[in-house]
Amino acid sequence: MYNFDVVTPKTVADAVAALGEEDAQALGGGQTLIPTLKQRLASPSKLVSLTGIDEIKGIRTDDSGVLCIGGGTSHSTIAGEGSAYPALAALAGNIGDPAVRNRGTIGGSLANNDPSACYPAAALASGATIVTNSREIAADDFFQGMFTTALDDAEIITEIRFPVPEKANYQKFEQPASRFSLVGVFLAKYADGVRVAVTGASNDGVFRWSEAETALSSNFSVDALDGLSASSDDMIADMHGSAEYRAHLIGVLTKRAVAAAG
Amino acid sequence: MPKDHGIGASSKRREDVRFLTGTGNYTDDINARGQAYVHFLRSDVAHGRITNIDTAAASEMPGVVRIFTGADFEGIGSIPCGWQVTDRFGEVMHEPPHPVLAQGKVRHVGDPIAAIVADSLAEARDAAEAIELDIEELPAVVNMKDALKDGAPKVHDDLPGNLCYDWGFVEENREAVDKAIKEAAHVTTLELVNNRLVANPMEPRVALGEYNRANDESTLYTTSQNPHVIRLLMGAFVLGIPEHKLRVVAPDVGGGFGTKIFHYAEEAFCTFAARQLARPVKWTSTRSEAFMSDAHGRDHVTKIELALDKDNNFVALRTDTLANMGAYLSTFAPSVPTWLHGTLMAGNYKTPLIYVNVRAVFTNTVPVDAYRGAGRPEATYQLERVVDKAARELGVDPIALRRQNFITEFPYQTPVAVEYDTGDYPATMDKLEEIADIAGFAARRKESEAKGRLRGLGVNCYIEACGIAPSNLVGQLGARAGLYESATVRVNATGSISVMTGSHSHGQGHETAFPQVVAEMLGIPEDQIDIVHGDTARTPMGMGTYGSRSLAVGGSAMVRATEKVINKAKKIASHLMEASEADIELKDGQFTVAGTDKSVAWGDVTLAAYVPHNYPLEDIEPGLEETAFYDPSNFTYPSGAYACEVELDPETGRVTIERFSAADDFGNVINPMIVSGQVHGGIAQGVGQALMEGCVYDENGQLLSASYMDYAMPRADDVPFYSVDHSCVTPCTHNPLGVKGCGEAGAIGSPPAVINAVVDAMQSGGHDVTHIDMPASPSRVWAAMNG
């Protein structure tokens, strides 16, 4: 680690002001950022901890039934109190270990947009809205490739709004070492159609598998996926699996998600 | 009724209280007044020439005490190798120098280039970034086959190639083996990789060097399995400090698995720098540093051929192995693929002709050395895989083929030099069939198939040679040390006992098991006995713990010393009771005179020894303390049979272990609970190797599996509840306890069982797959089935 200052503002406004300084960076649960700092791979002069801001924590359901989760809400809170959206709560409960879940936040995970992270698949498959201190961003516009998002500098995720689907399921096939998703498929069925988002697989980060969405929207059954296969172009290839293997897993996991969603 | 104390009792591990409540005293818990911290600037390229290194500006940085480079170590010794292998042409191996800090060239990612000593670690790291360093990158050799090609880049400029040695064993058998294979009714051939592993003990390495100007003494606190060996290697070969001026302390050590046997550059550096600066210097490895500086394990590429006659008897075995040494020779590296590997190739079978060829190769990778099992897992894996493959090719039951070829008469002289003293391989196989419920497998397979899963059963045997080793024998084989062990049994005036042992416990439970032996011999409570270990100032010269030797060799020394104590105590008792020494008996802590009701208690005798008022001073000295050194006359040969049952998800290739059973013959067992624990841990590591762990370099020598993000360690939910049994006992014939050693068996015996099971599962699904390399990760299994 290099030396840095830490501030712990109590409001989003103060946090945004603090982030206006050069080389300031937001600190959520620190489960990604702290290891990066320890490796000296980042050198912010000031960390703006979001942990003291109550207004971005917690879970509520709004009048139209949308599940609204504060950007600073921990994985364990979502796992424990997100029962309005069981597939999302289950996803959160299966991230990392208890320490990671108690510290890590959904806002931090989405802002980081790790290509193997779980929440991006949930947000994209749910057609969620990412709310920041300055605007609302549709999930379809938010994720812009590995570790890249629509966020501007000094922009803070304050809330994520999840329309609750009729049926949903997340299938995570773990990378053996990190236990992040080697491939993860989040499937959500709404009255107006089915959305399928895939994480872990693509060099471009989380993406929607549109062929499967079309097939499942007209016939929500495992059989509807027969003969469909995801292309291995642009899939990640590494020591844990080839591009072909990842493409293959997308098909397997999507079928399993349909079966599990019932 | 199971015993509740002494030999055979499952006494609770007393050391666990401090380990589990955070009161252990690990090396990093030790801080010396005024200590400085060292950070090593390490190479980030696999191979390169250092063209410029300028530390001037960095030396002016805040807090910097001094920056050392390779130039500061000119005239200082090279990190030594403890074993010299002679090749099949009678030439000694190539032994290139291994400087403490790189001189001229860097040879692997992680090779230390400069050492920055500063008041704080953060300041040392800051200064490291200010060092001006230019490295002209050279092409790297990573793959062993490439390294042996003509014109390959040379890891060491002065060596003719990258070959360390070409070893043949038994060289005289070479032609006979070739002939037998040519004429055999059936030959099964298998090419396989024994994957490179990173040991990953829970506690990373730490070194703290101290220097006392008043008496010119150096002290090194270090995470070592063998402090005396470090004192010898570092004192005599690197720094030139005589033993009486050098103390090495290895306090609580959080796991070693072999990787803490070796003498490392960081130890020599901290000891050296503390003398130069007259200030304590401490280094604590980060986990990232551990991946690129702890010696790795395994890394063999092998072709093995098993020849059988028309009745399926094994007639000859031939192996051809490339063994990776990495960039430098680590302490015992040359011995692992040779004497700890070739001598085991007979396994449990009466194969009359065996020839083992091993070429050891230098590459631009971290040095490779002993890792739990060291050579024996490599031997067992290839042998038990080829036997399994042969059974499948011949359409015979793998268990029956093994039974048919078992050695059944002991002692048995193998064609690969060693003589097995005892064993009963049919008995462990019978026990395995029982505890693994082999008969019920077919029904379990049906259940798995009903769920859409494939199920496989893999069985194998193993034999290992441990309790290393007879010093005169290993001396002939190239060891540059003796392999005896020592113990001092110090009886205190009130009867309590401190046993100073040269063995070292780093998780094995010696502090519990060793007292059980002494308590049994004397008939006093275990809690009257403590073990002292891990400090050259407190224990007699000992060789430390590895090769499952502690009880077999260190325990034997302790028995011998305790016998001496008993002999002297009987003399004292005979004086106190005015009886003939020959009539004195010791039982339950009481000395009695045979045929009388006279008795004196243990404590009366020990008190008399130290308060010798009524004492035969003319015949014996006061005091009650005895030392023994024990040099074994042979290796010990634990053996057993293992079975693994896996379920395989054909859609994803994911393999899960459903059942794992181990029937071991460890000879006599002192503490069954500890032995079970050792087997459990060993199996977890073997399962890790078979399914998960793989150290991966890219073609430029960059370490890709450099953290737990990519190096898959087994976790609790990756292994099943094991069924282990060690009730089959053929006691070792040549040590006083009849014990064989159990520390490595699990890691040796389990990988072939897992892979045999995976292959069985794939074949049961109609896939024509005869082998899969470790780790059998989901992607590899899927690729094998769909390839």
Ligand SMILES: Cc1cc2nc3c(=O)[nH]c(=O)nc-3n(C[C@H](O)[C@H](O)[C@H](O)COP(=O)(O)OP(=O)(O)OC[C@H]3O[C@@H](n4cnc5c(N)ncnc54)[C@H](O)[C@@H]3O)c2cc1C
């Ligand atoms: C052992 C381990 C296992 C893990 N396993 C998984 C897994 O299986 N699946 C998975 O998805 N993740 C996993 N993670 C990652 C974990 O979920 C992290 O918590 C998460 O990625 C980052 O969240 P954080 O709150 O800790 O963010 P931080 O580490 O604090 O920050 C990450 C980045 O986000 C920015 N940031 C933080 N909060 C906000 C905000 N509200 N608005 C805008 N920017 C913000 C920071 O500036 C930084 O750039 C694992 C992590 C660990 C250590």
